[in-house]
Amino acid sequence: MLRVAVLMGGKSREREISFRSGENVSKALSRKGYNVVEIDPLNQDIPVDIDVAYLATHGRFGEDGCLQGLLEFKGIPYTGSGVLASALAMNKKLSKQLFIANNIPTPDFSEDMVPPIIIKPISEGSSFGVNRIAEDISPNEVKSIIEKTQKEYGEVIIEKLIMGREITIGILDDVPLPILELVPKSAFYDFKSKYTPGGTEFIIPAPLPKLVYKDMQNMALKAHKAIGCEGFSRVDIILDAELNGYVLEVNTLPGMTAQSDLPAEAEAAGISFDDLVERILLSALK
Numbered sequence: 001m002l003r004v005a006v007l008m009g010g011k012s013r014e015r016e017i018s019f020r021s022g023e024n025v026s027k028a029l030s031r032k033g034y035n036v037v038e039i040d041p042l043n044q045d046i047p048v049d050i051d052v053a054y055l056a057t058h059g060r061f062g063e064d065g066c067l068q069g070l071l072e073f074k075g076i077p078y079t080g081s082g083v084l085a086s087a088l089a090m091n092k093k094l095s096k097q098l099f100i101a102n103n104i105p106t107p108d109f110s111e112d113m114v115p116p117i118i119i120k121p122i123s124e125g126s127s128f129g130v131n132r133i134a135e136d137i138s139p140n141e142v143k144s145i146i147e148k149t150q151k152e153y154g155e156v157i158i159e160k161l162i163m164g165r166e167i168t169i170g171i172l173d174d175v176p177l178p179i180l181e182l183v184p185k186s187a188f189y190d191f192k193s194k195y196t197p198g199g200t201e202f203i204i205p206a207p208l209p210k211l212v213y214k215d216m217q218n219m220a221l222k223a224h225k226a227i228g229c230e231g232f233s234r235v236d237i238i239l240d241a242e243l244n245g246y247v248l249e250v251n252t253l254p255g256m257t258a259q260s261d262l263p264a265e266a267e268a269a270g271i272s273f274d275d276l277v278e279r280i281l282l283s284a285l286k
Contacts, residue, residue, distance in 0.1 A: 012059025
């Protein structure tokens with residue numbers, strides 16, 4: 001049986017979420033009979049005698065190509081996308097430029113955009129540092145928020161704020177999973193809504209017209225391929241009032257916690273959590 005290192009933790013702001021994902025993955029692989037060792041790459045060396053690394057490392061240094069490059073240097077197969085796709089997906093500006101080049105709708109963005117806007121760190125996950133400015137505020141206030149975000153998180157991207165329905169679509173082995181609609185109890189699907197039990201209502205399959213449903217699945221797969229993702233990913237899309245879809249981002253290592261979207265989508269497709277984890281593992285060996 002394969003010896004699997006489940007990598008979790010790391011050094012990003014998503015460290016604690018990563019532990020939650022990693023522990024779930026580790027238990028699932030153990031139930032499947034694999035020889036599992038848990039590794040926090042921040043504090044432990046990655047053993048060279050493992051057969052494959054299962055990445056549950058969210059955010060910077062774990063999801064952005066850094067860890068993927070280290071594993072390739074060591075000659076260790078790993079789950080998820082490669083170095084380039086991981087780096088591109090983590091960089092919101094570069095990924096949006098790829099969407100545009102591939103005729104994939106995405107919200108407009110520029111440095112001089114005026115409200116309503118959304119300000120995001122260019123390379124963060126889990127909604128860290130996101131500021132939504134829907135009301136008409138002064139240019140000086142907007143500048144202050146941008147500068148504060150830059151000081152804490154580095155480079156930012158300023159997008160047109162599209163108010164509408166948020167959906168997310170997992171991709172597994174180049175096949176779109178059922179669409180999940182996210183209905184947060186608060187005004188926006190922020191960090192608290194994502195990770196607080198009961199903070200968001202999950203509707204699956206999303207109640208959309210059949211043609212729109214299929215179009216959104218195709219859009220998600222197109223975004224997955226435009227970035228160059230492998231194995232699996234999760235694509236986040238916003239629908240405007242006319243049900244036009246706009247890709248927000250592609251997540252190359254989506255969460256595997258009890259509140260995470262990808263496992264719920266897989267379950268709706270008849271794939272148990274343990275089977276999902278094993279399929280992702282085996283995709284690393286193809």
